[in-house]
Amino acid sequence: MDATGTPQEPGTPADGRPAAERAGTAERVADTLRARISEGAFPPGSRLSEEAVGGDLGVSRNTLREAFRLLVRERLLVHELNRGVFVRVPTDADVEDIHRTRRLVESAALRGLGRPPYPLEGLVDAVVDGERAALNDDWPAVSTANIRFHLALVALAGSARTDELMRGVLAELRLALHPVADARALHEPYLAGNREILAALGAGDRDAAERLLDRYLDDSHAQVTAARARHRPPSPAD
Amino acid sequence: MDATGTPQEPGTPADGRPAAERAGTAERVADTLRARISEGAFPPGSRLSEEAVGGDLGVSRNTLREAFRLLVRERLLVHELNRGVFVRVPTDADVEDIHRTRRLVESAALRGLGRPPYPLEGLVDAVVDGERAALNDDWPAVSTANIRFHLALVALAGSARTDELMRGVLAELRLALHPVADARALHEPYLAGNREILAALGAGDRDAAERLLDRYLDDSHAQVTAARARHRPPSPAD
DNA sequence: AGGTAGGCGATTGTTCAACAATCCAACAAG
DNA sequence: CTTGTTGGATTGTTGAACAATCGCCTACCT
Numbered sequence: 001m002d003a004t005g006t007p008q009e010p011g012t013p014a015d016g017r018p019a020a021e022r023a024g025t026a027e028r029v030a031d032t033l034r035a036r037i038s039e040g041a042f043p044p045g046s047r048l049s050e051e052a053v054g055g056d057l058g059v060s061r062n063t064l065r066e067a068f069r070l071l072v073r074e075r076l077l078v079h080e081l082n083r084g085v086f087v088r089v090p091t092d093a094d095v096e097d098i099h100r101t102r103r104l105v106e107s108a109a110l111r112g113l114g115r116p117p118y119p120l121e122g123l124v125d126a127v128v129d130g131e132r133a134a135l136n137d138d139w140p141a142v143s144t145a146n147i148r149f150h151l152a153l154v155a156l157a158g159s160a161r162t163d164e165l166m167r168g169v170l171a172e173l174r175l176a177l178h179p180v181a182d183a184r185a186l187h188e189p190y191l192a193g194n195r196e197i198l199a200a201l202g203a204g205d206r207d208a209a210e211r212l213l214d215r216y217l218d219d220s221h222a223q224v225t226a227a228r229a230r231h232r233p234p235s236p237a238d
Numbered sequence: 239m240d241a242t243g244t245p246q247e248p249g250t251p252a253d254g255r256p257a258a259e260r261a262g263t264a265e266r267v268a269d270t271l272r273a274r275i276s277e278g279a280f281p282p283g284s285r286l287s288e289e290a291v292g293g294d295l296g297v298s299r300n301t302l303r304e305a306f307r308l309l310v311r312e313r314l315l316v317h318e319l320n321r322g323v324f325v326r327v328p329t330d331a332d333v334e335d336i337h338r339t340r341r342l343v344e345s346a347a348l349r350g351l352g353r354p355p356y357p358l359e360g361l362v363d364a365v366v367d368g369e370r371a372a373l374n375d376d377w378p379a380v381s382t383a384n385i386r387f388h389l390a391l392v393a394l395a396g397s398a399r400t401d402e403l404m405r406g407v408l409a410e411l412r413l414a415l416h417p418v419a420d421a422r423a424l425h426e427p428y429l430a431g432n433r434e435i436l437a438a439l440g441a442g443d444r445d446a447a448e449r450l451l452d453r454y455l456d457d458s459h460a461q462v463t464a465a466r467a468r469h470r471p472p473s474p475a476d
Numbered sequence: 477a478g479g480t481a482g483g484c485g486a487t488t489g490t491t492c493a494a495c496a497a498t499c500c501a502a503c504a505a506g
Numbered sequence: 507c508t509t510g511t512t513g514g515a516t517t518g519t520t521g522a523a524c525a526a527t528c529g530c531c532t533a534c535c536t
Contacts (some may be wrong), residue, residue, distance in 0.1 A: 024319055025519070026307065050488070060520045062300045065489090069264065069304050073311045081262055082488055082527045100397040108346035159338040165403045263490070288517070298491045303518090320498045320517055 026066035029059055033067060037076055037087055038174055039140075044089045048077065074168050076175065090176035092225060098173050099221040105166060106150060106213055109157040116204030122152030123198050130191055139183035143174065146187060149194045153213075173224075180227045189223075190216065264304035267297055271305060275314055275325055276412055277378075282327045286315065312406050314413065328414035330463060336411050337459040343404060344388060344451055347395040354442030360390030361436050368429055377421035381412065384425060387432045391451075411462075418465045427461075428454065 023031075033053075036042055054064040068085050071077040077085045090098075130145030147170045154166045180186060193216045200209035261269075271291075274280055292302040306323050309315040315323045328336075368383030385408045392404045418424060431454045438447035 024317075061488090062521090063519060065300075066304055066307050069307050070311060073308060079262075083529095084488065097397050097399055100395065101399045104346045104350060104395055104397065104400060105342065108342045108349075111346075111349075112342060157338065157342055159335050159342065161335055161339045161403070161407060162342060165399070169399060299517090300492090301490060321500095322517065 025059060025063050027070065029057055029064060029067035030070040032057060033071060034074075034076060034171075037071075038171060040178055042087050044087045044175055044178055046087050048085050048087070050084070075172055088172075088175060090172060092228070094172065095176050095221070095224055095228070098169050098176070099217055099224075101165075101169050102150070103214070103217050105157075105162060106153055106217070107210060109154045109162075110201075110206055110210045110213060112157055113206050116201075116206075118156060118201055118204075120198065120201055122155060123149060123194075123201070126152055127191075127194050127198055130194065134188065134191055137184075139187055142187045142191070143177070143183060146190055146194065147174065153197075176228065177224060180231050186223060186227055189219070193219075263297060263301050265308065267295055267302060267305035268308040270295065271309060272312075272314060272409075275309075276409060278416055280325050282325045282413060282416055284325050286323050286325070288322070313410055326410070326413060328410060330466070332410065333414050333459070333462055333466070336407055336414070337455055337462075339403075339407050340388070341452070341455050343395075343400060344391055344455070345448060347392045347400075348439075348444055348448045348451060350395055351444050354439075354444075356394060356439055356442075358436065358439055360393060361387060361432075361439070364390055365429075365432050365436055368432065372426065372429055375422075377425055380425045380429070381415070381421060384428055384432065385412065391435075414466065415462065417469050424461060424465055427457070431457075 033042075033048075042048065048068070050061050050064055050068075054061050057064070059067075068077060068079070072079045072085065076088055078088050079085050126145050126149035130142050130149065133139075133141035133145055150170065151163065151166055155163055177183075177186070193212065197209050197212045197216070200206075200212060271280075271286075280286065286306070288299050288302055288306075292299050295302070297305075306315060306317070310317045310323065314326055316326050317323050364383050364387035368380050368387065371377075371379035371383055388408060389401065389404055393401055415421075415424070431450065435447050435450045435454070438444075438450060
């Protein structure tokens with residue numbers, strides 16, 4: 001009946017969340033919804049009806065509403081009183097704020113590094129995965145690997161709270177990128193960029209890495225904004 | 239019956255949250271609980287019974303549970319499955335991570351400043367309020383002003399997401415500080431420190447401000463940790 | 477014809493009551 | 507003293523009910 005509906009158990013929620021303690025139904029539902037949103041099953045702007053989603057996932061309205069609250073707080077959903085919850089539609093101002101935050105945090109993570117060598121395993125893995133995905137023309141996977149690269153970069157600062165901030169911000173960025181179809185032109189350039197940053201860090205040259213990162217963020221912001229403008233629904237004013 | 243219970247409407251939630259859109263019952267309950275926790279009505283470690291709190295505030299269990307989820311996500315409460323929600327008891331590791339985050343973000347906020355002059359109104363207000371509160375021996379208010387000072391400092395970076403991170407982190411810090419009774423020894427030294435930082439910024443000397451801030455954070459971490467150790471329940475291992 | 481008030485269906489907001497699952501402390505048995 | 511059991515209390519989750527609100531459609535009035 002509800003073949004796709006029963007919320008399967010994501011041993012580890014696949015997004016990297018530690019899942020410190022046993023999960024209740026609400027958080028499992030939230031995990032499921034988070035995954036569906038980020039993979040585009042619910043495009044930005046779409047409404048999530050309590051009845052429809054609840055029936056689909058096989059949970060009651062009350063439990064579902066608890067899950068909604070969680071996702072609203074992570075800015076994946078917005079809640080309009082008496083109108084329901086919608087998948088967030090990030091604005092250009094959001095994209096700008098996201099990049100401001102990234103610049104602040106990622107730069108600071110590099111600047112705070114001590115003396116080399118640095119523990120770069122996470123970065124290496126992300127770069128390798130990204131390049132492999134590119135060979136397979138799997139551009140969503142390239143995007144995921146890119147996000148993992150920057151998460152690993154922030155992880156060098158060694159702060160759980162900062163990591164979580166970044167996880168949220170990058171999830172938002174993915175949301176902002178969703179309407180862009182041809183992910184290739186958008187993600188391909190950064191494969192080389194990430195490898196360069198990694199190489200600089202491997203050589204112990206923190207300052208060079210910071211300069212590269214700064215350029216990366218400038219490029220990213222410009223590219224993302226341009227791509228979004230290109231893919232904006234044709235101006236409805238005729 | 240529930241004289242103190244009825245959740246009054248906090249026009250603006252007093253904590254500085256913008257309250258972008260109309261608030262539902264759950265978020266109002268969350269605001270009330272947040273206030274009560276930060277003012278110590280619910281000390282860290284205490285359990286929040288659904289029945290008791292729900293009856294006190296005059297809301298149903300379901301609505302209350304929605305509010306609980308919100309506060310769990312901001313790390314003010316912890317949720318143990320089938321056991322209920324408890325006011326968070328920050329560990330020394332938490333205090334360390336909090337300071338790591340503060341150092342990362344606050345330093346980056348200063349470093350990202352452009353050319354002087356800087357918009358320092360928020361910082362000035364916080365310093366003035368703090369000094370006035372000190373004259374009145376109102377040390378909790380001094381603590382609040384100190385938090386406002388550092389929030390204003392981060393606000394110089396101009397990122398809403400960063401501001402929100404900091405709001406949460408500083409609320410956690412207040413929680414970690416709660417068991418410490420004599421707030422005076424803890425907060426008094428920072429009055430002068432904050433004024434120094436403000437003076438450096440007023441003079442346009444960003445680097446000096448950064449050095450002062452760094453020293454402040456070192457001091458703060460050491461002092462907070464020491465004070466917490468002093469006020470820890472006598473070690474039960476004999 | 478056109479704008480407006482009002483009605484109506486659908487959805488959310490909130491509460492209530494019920495039952496299952498789990499925990500915990502007290503107690504009984506070995 | 508340890509172990510197992512039992513029973514009460516609390517949370518987890520559901521389903522149903524009703525109020526409040528929204529958006530649309532229609533009928534009415536000018």
